[in-house]
Amino acid sequence: MTDKPTKVARPPAARALAKGAASQTRDEAPASNRATRAAERRAAIVDAAMEEFIARGFAATRLDDIAKRAGVAKGTIYLHFNDKESMFEELVRTVIVPVVTRLTTLPPPTGSVRDLVEAFASNFLKEVIGTRRGDLVRLIVAEGPRFPSVADFYYREVVSRGMAGMRALIELGIARGEIREKDLARYPQILIAPAMIAVIWQSLFARHAPLDAQDMLRVHLDLIFGERSTT
Amino acid sequence: MTDKPTKVARPPAARALAKGAASQTRDEAPASNRATRAAERRAAIVDAAMEEFIARGFAATRLDDIAKRAGVAKGTIYLHFNDKESMFEELVRTVIVPVVTRLTTLPPPTGSVRDLVEAFASNFLKEVIGTRRGDLVRLIVAEGPRFPSVADFYYREVVSRGMAGMRALIELGIARGEIREKDLARYPQILIAPAMIAVIWQSLFARHAPLDAQDMLRVHLDLIFGERSTT
Amino acid sequence: MTDKPTKVARPPAARALAKGAASQTRDEAPASNRATRAAERRAAIVDAAMEEFIARGFAATRLDDIAKRAGVAKGTIYLHFNDKESMFEELVRTVIVPVVTRLTTLPPPTGSVRDLVEAFASNFLKEVIGTRRGDLVRLIVAEGPRFPSVADFYYREVVSRGMAGMRALIELGIARGEIREKDLARYPQILIAPAMIAVIWQSLFARHAPLDAQDMLRVHLDLIFGERSTT
Amino acid sequence: MTDKPTKVARPPAARALAKGAASQTRDEAPASNRATRAAERRAAIVDAAMEEFIARGFAATRLDDIAKRAGVAKGTIYLHFNDKESMFEELVRTVIVPVVTRLTTLPPPTGSVRDLVEAFASNFLKEVIGTRRGDLVRLIVAEGPRFPSVADFYYREVVSRGMAGMRALIELGIARGEIREKDLARYPQILIAPAMIAVIWQSLFARHAPLDAQDMLRVHLDLIFGERSTT
DNA sequence: TATGAATGAGTGTTCATTCAT
DNA sequence: TATGAATGAACACTCATTCAT
Numbered sequence: 001m002t003d004k005p006t007k008v009a010r011p012p013a014a015r016a017l018a019k020g021a022a023s024q025t026r027d028e029a030p031a032s033n034r035a036t037r038a039a040e041r042r043a044a045i046v047d048a049a050m051e052e053f054i055a056r057g058f059a060a061t062r063l064d065d066i067a068k069r070a071g072v073a074k075g076t077i078y079l080h081f082n083d084k085e086s087m088f089e090e091l092v093r094t095v096i097v098p099v100v101t102r103l104t105t106l107p108p109p110t111g112s113v114r115d116l117v118e119a120f121a122s123n124f125l126k127e128v129i130g131t132r133r134g135d136l137v138r139l140i141v142a143e144g145p146r147f148p149s150v151a152d153f154y155y156r157e158v159v160s161r162g163m164a165g166m167r168a169l170i171e172l173g174i175a176r177g178e179i180r181e182k183d184l185a186r187y188p189q190i191l192i193a194p195a196m197i198a199v200i201w202q203s204l205f206a207r208h209a210p211l212d213a214q215d216m217l218r219v220h221l222d223l224i225f226g227e228r229s230t231t
Numbered sequence: 232m233t234d235k236p237t238k239v240a241r242p243p244a245a246r247a248l249a250k251g252a253a254s255q256t257r258d259e260a261p262a263s264n265r266a267t268r269a270a271e272r273r274a275a276i277v278d279a280a281m282e283e284f285i286a287r288g289f290a291a292t293r294l295d296d297i298a299k300r301a302g303v304a305k306g307t308i309y310l311h312f313n314d315k316e317s318m319f320e321e322l323v324r325t326v327i328v329p330v331v332t333r334l335t336t337l338p339p340p341t342g343s344v345r346d347l348v349e350a351f352a353s354n355f356l357k358e359v360i361g362t363r364r365g366d367l368v369r370l371i372v373a374e375g376p377r378f379p380s381v382a383d384f385y386y387r388e389v390v391s392r393g394m395a396g397m398r399a400l401i402e403l404g405i406a407r408g409e410i411r412e413k414d415l416a417r418y419p420q421i422l423i424a425p426a427m428i429a430v431i432w433q434s435l436f437a438r439h440a441p442l443d444a445q446d447m448l449r450v451h452l453d454l455i456f457g458e459r460s461t462t
Numbered sequence: 463m464t465d466k467p468t469k470v471a472r473p474p475a476a477r478a479l480a481k482g483a484a485s486q487t488r489d490e491a492p493a494s495n496r497a498t499r500a501a502e503r504r505a506a507i508v509d510a511a512m513e514e515f516i517a518r519g520f521a522a523t524r525l526d527d528i529a530k531r532a533g534v535a536k537g538t539i540y541l542h543f544n545d546k547e548s549m550f551e552e553l554v555r556t557v558i559v560p561v562v563t564r565l566t567t568l569p570p571p572t573g574s575v576r577d578l579v580e581a582f583a584s585n586f587l588k589e590v591i592g593t594r595r596g597d598l599v600r601l602i603v604a605e606g607p608r609f610p611s612v613a614d615f616y617y618r619e620v621v622s623r624g625m626a627g628m629r630a631l632i633e634l635g636i637a638r639g640e641i642r643e644k645d646l647a648r649y650p651q652i653l654i655a656p657a658m659i660a661v662i663w664q665s666l667f668a669r670h671a672p673l674d675a676q677d678m679l680r681v682h683l684d685l686i687f688g689e690r691s692t693t
Numbered sequence: 694m695t696d697k698p699t700k701v702a703r704p705p706a707a708r709a710l711a712k713g714a715a716s717q718t719r720d721e722a723p724a725s726n727r728a729t730r731a732a733e734r735r736a737a738i739v740d741a742a743m744e745e746f747i748a749r750g751f752a753a754t755r756l757d758d759i760a761k762r763a764g765v766a767k768g769t770i771y772l773h774f775n776d777k778e779s780m781f782e783e784l785v786r787t788v789i790v791p792v793v794t795r796l797t798t799l800p801p802p803t804g805s806v807r808d809l810v811e812a813f814a815s816n817f818l819k820e821v822i823g824t825r826r827g828d829l830v831r832l833i834v835a836e837g838p839r840f841p842s843v844a845d846f847y848y849r850e851v852v853s854r855g856m857a858g859m860r861a862l863i864e865l866g867i868a869r870g871e872i873r874e875k876d877l878a879r880y881p882q883i884l885i886a887p888a889m890i891a892v893i894w895q896s897l898f899a900r901h902a903p904l905d906a907q908d909m910l911r912v913h914l915d916l917i918f919g920e921r922s923t924t
Numbered sequence: 925t926a927t928g929a930a931t932g933a934g935t936g937t938t939c940a941t942t943c944a945t
Numbered sequence: 946t947a948t949g950a951a952t953g954a955a956c957a958c959t960c961a962t963t964c965a966t
Contacts, residue, residue, distance in 0.1 A: 038946080056377065059290035063940060073948040075942080084940065142373030144435045146287065155439045181458065183450045189432070189442070190451050193424035196431075201420070204375045208386045211420070219414045220421050223454050227412065265966075269929075294957065304931045306959080315957070500925085518839065521752035525961065535927040537963080546961065604835030606897045608749065617901045643920065645912045651894070651904070652913050655886035658893075663882070666837045670848045673882070681876040682883050685916045689874065727945075731950075756936065766952045768938080777936065 042080045044070040049091050054135040058088055058143050085147075092140065092150050093157075099133055100157050113173035114225045117191070121217050124195055129213050134199045141200075163188045178225055194220045273311045275301040280322050285366040289319055289374050316378075323371065323381050324388075330364055331388050344404035345456045348422070352448045355426055360444050361437075365430045372431075394419045409456055425451045504542045506532040511553055516597040520550055520605050547609075554602065554612050555619075561595055562619050575635035576687045579653070583679050586657055591675050596661045603662075625650045640687055656682045735773045737763040742784050747828040751781055751836050778840075785833065785843050786850075792826055793850050806866035807918045810884070814910045817888055822906050823899075827892045834893075856881045871918055887913045 048070035052061045063084060067074040081087035128134045144151035166188035173179035184190060198213040205211075279301035283292045294315060298305045312318035359365045375382035397419035404410035415421060429444035436442075510532035514523045525546060529536040543549035590596045606613035628650035635641035646652060660675040667673075741763035745754045756777060760767040774780035821827045837844035859881035866872035877883060891906035898904075 034946085041947095057288060057290060057373070059288060060377070062938090067949095074940090075948055076946085078941075079946070138372065138376075141369060141431055141435065142288065145369075146291070151435045152439070155436050159436060160439075181450065181454050183453070187425075187447045187450050189428050189447065190425050190454070193428045194418075194421050196428055197420050197424045200372055200427075204372065204382045205386050205390060208383070208391075216418045216420065219412065219418050222414070223412050223421070265929075272930090293955085295955095305957090306931055307929080309958070310929065496925085503926095519750060519752060519835070521750060522839070524959090529928095536961090537927055538925085540962075541925070600834065600838075603831065603893055603897065604750065607831075608753070613897050614901070617898050621898060622901075643912065643916050645915070649887075649909045649912050651890050651909065652887050652916070655890045656880075656883050658890055659882050659886045662834055662889075666834065666844045667848050667852060670845070670853075678880045678882065681874065681880050684876070685874050685883070727950075734951090755934090757934095767936090768952055769950080771937070772950065 038080075041070075041072060041076065045072060045077055045080055046091055046094055049087060050095055050132065050136070053088060053091070054132065054139050057139075058084075058146070088143070089147060089149055089153075092136070092147075093153055095133075095136060096154065096157055099127075100161065102127070113169055113176060113178045114221060117169060117173075117225075118218075118221060121195065121221070122214075125198075125213055125217065129195070129198050130202050134202060137196070137199050138203050162192070166191050173225070180226070181224070184224065191224070272301075272303055272307065276303060276308055276311055277322055277325055280318060281326060281363065281367070284319060284322070285363065285370050288370075289315075289377070319374075320378060320380055320384075323367070324384055326364075326367055327385065327388055330358075331392065333358070344400055344407060344409050345452060348400060348404075348456075349449075349452060352426065352452070353445070356429075356444055356448065360426070360429050361433050365433060368427070368430050369434050393423065397422050404456070411457070412455070415455065422455070500542075503532075503534055503538065507534060507539055507542055508553055508556055511549060512557055512594065512598070515550060515553070516594065516601050519601070520546075520608070550605075551609060551611055551615075554598070554609075555615055557595075557598060558616065558619055561589075562623065564589070575631055575638060575640045576683060579631060579635075579687075580680075580683060583657065583683070584676075587660075587675055587679065591657070591660050592664050596664060599658070599661050600665050624654065628653050635687070642688070643686070646686065653686070734763070734765055734769065738765060738770055738773055739784055739787055742780060743788060743825065743829070746781060746784065747825065747832050750832075751777075751839070781836070782840060782842055782846075785829070786846055788826075788829055789847065789850055792820075793854065795820070806862055806869060806871050807914060810862060810866075810918075811911075811914060814888065814914070815907070818891075818906055818910065822888070822891050823895050828896060830889070830892050831896050855885065859884050866918070873919070874917070877917065884917070 045066065049061075049066045051069060052066050055061075061084075063074055063077055067077055070077075077087070081090060128137070140150060140154050144154070167185055170179060170185045170188060170191065174182055174185060194216055195213075198211060198216065201211045202213075276297065280292075280297045282300060283297050286292075292315075294305055294308055298308055301308075308318070312321065359368070371381060371385050375385070398416055401410060401416045401419060401422065405413055405416060425447055426444075429442060429447065432442045433444075507528065511523075511528045513531060514528050517523075523546075525536055525539055529539055532539075539549070543552065590599070602612060602616050606616070629647055632641060632647045632650060632653065636644055636647060656678055657675075660673060660678065663673045664675075738759065742754075742759045744762060745759050748754075754777075756767055756770055760770055763770075770780070774783065821830070833843060833847050837847070860878055863872060863878045863881060863884065867875055867878060887909055888906075891904060891909065894904045895906075
């Protein structure tokens with residue numbers, strides 16, 4: 001462990017093998033050109049970096065670990081990103097976009113507003129709480145002040161859109177008489193708040209007191225829509 | 232490449248400013264003995280460290296900067312704390328305790344439960360949101376996973392107590408007929424959620440969309456207690 | 463452990479106790495004036511420093527530890543010594559002198575030379591090997607090259623005198639016919655060598671293979687004087 | 694106050710000199726591949742470290758100086774060694790092993806035992822006394838107590854083997870009637886002692902009184918084997 | 925005289941970044 | 946393109962020395 005064994009330079013053949021089965025098999029597929037391979041590597045780096053940043057935060061994450069986890073050499077990271085900071089920023093963008101896309105593809109507004117909101121909340125619970133995406137939210141809360149561009153991006157792409165969507169739903173609910181509290185439309189945050197709390201709770205206090213997010217959200221919706229007549 | 236993260240300016244002349252109220256008295260009161268001076272220095276270090284940790288997070292904070300800000304030599308820090316980690320942990324404890332003490336000294340339960348909750352919320356808004364204490368909450372959210380002892384301490388001293396207090400109030404509200412939703416007692420988090428969101432919102436999105444926390448909390452309480460007859 | 467408890471200043475009484483029994487009794491003697499007390503402190507520092515330097519070597523020894531062991535404050539050391547280096551140098555001198563004095567007060571040359579040498583060797587074994595003084599020899603071997611003044615002093619006060627004494631004895635032995643090897647007078651080191659080896663052996667290899675220094679010296683003397691007719 | 698310890702000069706231009714024979718070849722042989730270069734660097738670090746440790750002892754040696762002397766960056770040291778301590782330990786091992794190998798390749802036992810021992814001693818004088826290897830012995834004596842693993846290794850690899858070899862020779866000498874003192878086989882240390890003394894003498898007292906080690910060893914052997922009939 | 929809190933230069937170690945291969 | 950050895954600036958922590966009390 002202490003002194004490195006003189007690492008005999010790997011012969012080129014061995015190196016090709018070492019790239020792993022996945023990319024190896026692509027040599028047969030005509031679509032697997034250089035660009036594709038590069039994209040795959042980039043994806044591997046993004047995944048690994050996400051994992052590490054979430055686990056340790058920006059400052060405490062080492063590029064060495066990201067490289068190891070991604071299965072690439074340290075230098076390779078610099079072929080895809082300018083430096084650690086811009087990697088972090090691009091990363092968050094890269095990961096957030098599909099989330100946004102998914103969430104904004106709302107189902108058509110059939111049925112009651114409550115059903116809609118409930119479906120949305122249920123989806124949120126499954127997709128976010130206790131998952132990597134939930135950790136991403138915490139990561140943004142943690143690093144936001146030091147990465148205004150990240151906070152800005154997150155606000156623009158996620159928060160403001162989500163707020164707009166919620167507001168629309170709330171107004172629909174008010175119009176249909178499902179929601180009494182008219183001022184709620186001014187603060188869609190209230191609708192989201194318990195979900196956010198649940199996200200944070202999971203990563204900080206789950207081991208002290210597990211939280212039934214599903215049930216909590218139901219109670220919260222009861223507050224807003226009035227208790228369901230549980231016929 | 233894009234916009235760099237905000238490198239919170241490290242004012243070289245911060246020393247004079249940083250002396251703060253506590254150590255300032257030293258100059259006035261020549262009677263201060265050695266023990267007092269030591270306590271003042273410790274306080275100065277705690278203040279400076281809080282500032283730095285909040286601004287940059289644990290890993291990115293440099294002891295050099297803390298020392299400079301506190302107006303002491305680097306070595307002096309080690310007369311008060313074992314190392315960076317334990318400094319961080321004790322710090323959080325030190326800062327949290329008085330907050331807890333203050334918040335738990337609740338006014339006697341005269342008047343309606345809503346009035347009580349409102350008084351409490353109003354106090355919370357003034358004392359926490361947009362203040363150093365609010366930032367502390369964000370800091371704990373950010374660093375909690377890497378400092379389980381901090382998360383534990385925070386849960387034990389603040390969260391569980393706060394939850395117990397809220398639960399008692401909710402149950403009182405239910406008993407008195409002020410609160411309809413009986414299940415709310417199981418999730419005092421719902422009562423707190425918007426306040427937490429407000430705290431986080433301030434440090435991340437305030438410049439994009441300022442949030443009237445006071446008003447938002449009122450709306451939230453309306454949801455729980457029913458709208459006030461605004462005569 | 464982390465933050466130092468404000469160490470309540472030791473009451474003078476406690477401090478006196480800390481000096482240990484020896485100096486304590488002096489308080490009764492009228493001779494114990496300021497100068498005496500200072501001398502005692504100096505002696506305590508010298509002892510403590512010796513202990514620490516032997517255990518860790520010059521560079522790795524901390525004045526803090528010396529002060530603690532001597533029961534004085536760190537600053538006090540600087541009332542007696544200029545700095546760490548000169549302390550080390552004076553120290554070795556201070557400790558060596560009485561050893562020299564003792565060893566040079568040889569008993570009158572009655573009886574055979576072998577008896578004399580044997581008496582001397584036996585004394586050396588008791589007084590040096592496995593004792594603090596033996597460690598001092600190793601310390602000088604260890605630090606000599608970095609402290610020429612120490613090596614010089616040791617050579618002048620101990621080595622050259624010892625060599626002279628040995629040479630005289632050897633010449634006497636040759637004159638009396640007890641020693642055959644005439645050239646031995648040119649190398650008194652040979653007479654001492656096994657004793658030196660024993661000293662070093664004790665501190666390095668004793669736990670691997672204990673060495674019966676007494677017996678080894680006897681064998682060595684047999685080589686020089688011829689085997690004793692063990693009648 | 695008195696004379697300062699010899700601060701062995703740290704030549705800033707040592708770099709060029711320090712490249713030494715090993716790394717020098719690099720410039721000549723462009724064929725050297727990465728593995729070779731790594732080995733050369735490691736060798737350069739080992740050489741430089743040896744030099745520094747011998748000159749200053751473990752604690753007082755700075756990695757900065759080692760790096761400078763080896764002509765590498767400080768960080769490079771950590772590509773080869775875990776930390777200062779393990780560097781020291783491995784270093785001693787690395788340097789000792791070839792010495793052992795060399796010494797154990799004894800010439801075939803032709804001629805008298807005395808001739809054998811004399812050949813061995815002569816070899817020892819040339820290869821050890823007044824050389825880097827001799828200094829290494831002193832270094833081990835100096836640091837052994839703080840590096841038990843080093844002392845252990847030295848005992849196992851050098852001392853115990855050397856003792857076994859010497860004992861065999863002595864027994865052969867006794868069997869052939871060349872050595873009278875039968876008990877000598879129990880203390881091969883006696884055979885070695887003057888050589889050890891010579892090693893130490895060179896580094897401490899050579900400038901006060903030069904020692905003709907060759908001649909001293911001859912006298913010592915005369916004691917053991919009886920005076921040679923100097924025909 | 926004696927104290928020990930305070931200092932700050934110095935040192936071991938880490939890690940983002942570069943670049944020869 | 947990809948690699949990973951090499952770099953060196955940066956940082957946590959130590960400790961000889963000073964000095965107000």
